[in-house]
Amino acid sequence: MADSSTRQPSMLQALLPIGLLVILLAFSVYLYGSDSSYGANQIALIICAAVALLVGLKNGQTWRELEKGVVDGISIALGALLILLMVGALIGSWILAGTVPTMIYYGLQILSPEYFYVATCAICAIVALSIGSSWTTAGTVGIGLIGVSQGLGLSMEITAGAIISGAYFGDKMSPLSDTTNLAPAVTGTDLFTHIRHMMWTTTPALIISFVIFAIIGFNADANEQVLVLEDTLQLLNDNFNISLWTLVPMLVVFVLAFKKVPAIATILVGALLAAVFAVIFQSDVIVTFVNEPELQTGLVYLKGVWTSLFSGFSVSTGNEVYDELLSRGGMTSMLNTMFLIITAMSFGAAMEVTGLLHKLIKTVIGVAKSTGALIGSVLATCIGMNVITADQYISIVLPGRMYKAEFKRRGLDAKNLSRTLEDSATITSPLIPWNTCGAYMAGTLGVATGAYWIYCYFNLITPFVSFIYALFNFKITPIEGDEASE
Template sequence: MIIARESNINSNLVAGAIIAGAYFGDRASPMSSSANLVATITQTKLYVNLKNMMITGWLPFLAASFVYLVLSISNPIAVTDNILLTEIPKVFNLDLFVLLPAFIILLLSLLQIEVKVTLFFSIITSLIIGIVLQKYSLVQLLNYAVYGFNLDISSPLTSILKGGGIIDMLKVSIVVIISTALAGMIAGTRVLEFVEVFLEKSKSRSRLFLGTIVIGTAAAAFGCTQTIAILLTQQLVQESYHQKLDNYQLALDLENTVVVISPLIPWNIAGLVPATVLMTDWKFIPYTFYLYFLPIFSLIHFQKNYSKKVFGF
């Protein structure tokens, strides 16, 4: 994103590619919180689900990669002034020790240490590095944590390396608070009950999957968080899947619908948080091709198989 802002390329395109790539990696990781949640609520094995996701995800991945390749060729990054390589070493100490916080997160995640503990050690390490290597005071670091980072010296990097902080995340926190109230209202009032009726009458795999897309989209819009959207969708569709399919198909359809649809909702935390981190807004959504290729390609696949079964072609 720093390089994109330094050039004349559409930064929303880059943000969309980054977020889509992050979700591709999330679907392949045993550390994924959404994958673990889906495996838990559907009572399925995580690694079987990961394998199924790779099987259904390779074609959308190739299609999205091709689109990004075309866009990359037609929108080359033209950096007018290569200040990153020359200016960053002047401002920061680039000793290998600065990689320690990231290494700690990776190591403790592989050891399946609780997330809060992992983040605690990573933050403490970052504070030590900031004080010892980068020569910032504790007061400065705490100020950056609350109000976001900005360079205190005159540098060409001043307009590039800025942002973040707790204050910038307040709108995300407000959305989380509101979404917890909405989730209870949705479940209690049964406003999506009509879709359950649609699913119960579904005779084809494609229609069942389409119903899951509809419920997943509504749950992601009203629930405002990926977690709540997954839980709501699972509650509403599980009975229909138990009657017609098995838990592994339910888990796969949740992964191919509500999990990747959530970040496509502008106010959903799944997309709002990475957009905030990348200092962009909802305009990245049209460029997250992989995220909407997944449900579209899956629906086409199910519809094609249904047509072969019914019409013989």
């Protein structure tokens, strides 16, 4: 809104698209239930984006300016959309290659049902801490752990919550993570000061999460799990060549991720390598999957791996749970998730280009008088940004820029702001169905965001820990030395 001829939006105008979105999403969930994310929510987001753009036109902005803002906003998500396509291909080829079945097979025998949820959270935390990516963690070991939970007769929803809790702890605390580097860069503090300061809020939240997952695990029904376990092991053995060699594609992905090879390239290599391993180790599986006896052997292998990459793998054994477990993947499985992300980013971009987002944030800053209220407003703003803009990076950068001067004016060290950004923007992003992170986790793990979010204990607890610290002024560091006198 650089043109002086345009009018600044009012608070009522800023709230109009938000209020309408809340109403439409409520009706969407009421009418369509868990299927609301398969089109109804997208329509709601598009309608509200249109309302925001109409406000911009009313205030004197040109259509060209508004259109460019929306297109630029959507372009931010292009990388995430490509990653989603690659992950879809990876899931399909990993199942066909026996990578996922082998992970499930050995996981079923190693992981005890009583400790499964705690172990899942811990495993994902360690992997994400090592490679710095919650997305890669969920798309690799997360897929296997979801399968193990079904094999043990445990809740997929709770398992997804444990995976996401662990993955986001590791992502948040890893110096290799993009968000962990972004938050201190935006606020003007250094990386390792930022990480050390985050430990005060992050560690208690993780410990509490472990305790909750342990309590849930100890109350599981062990007798039913033993029967499900035996059936699943037999089915896996009957339908796949279970071999440790099939885990090589997963190890290659971990190595590439650790070496900070770009995510799209890393996942694509993992998918294509699995396609090769499928031909080597699962030739009989491919023949059954393609089910075209008239084709030459080489063409059967080609069609099998090709199909797994674009439309996923499917199997029919008569066991509904088993079939659902391994009939997944393919690029096409991610198209609805991409649809959701594009419409959500359109709404967020419309709110930003019209100045409505800026108006909301400025109003929130103005009412925060105490330190506790200021940090609480950052938490609320970042969570709101995740809802409105559907992107965790925007939810870090925009509030970070807008609150930076206010923190300095009040004599608060920049590391307080960077920690608060991560305690809210990074952590809550997978809890919103249309956020890029929430949509990715739902698409990858095969569990709806609305079903798993209540079990993401780490993600839910961390903002509360951060707010409690702020209320009692605990570990809220003032500016020291020369910077305080500037």
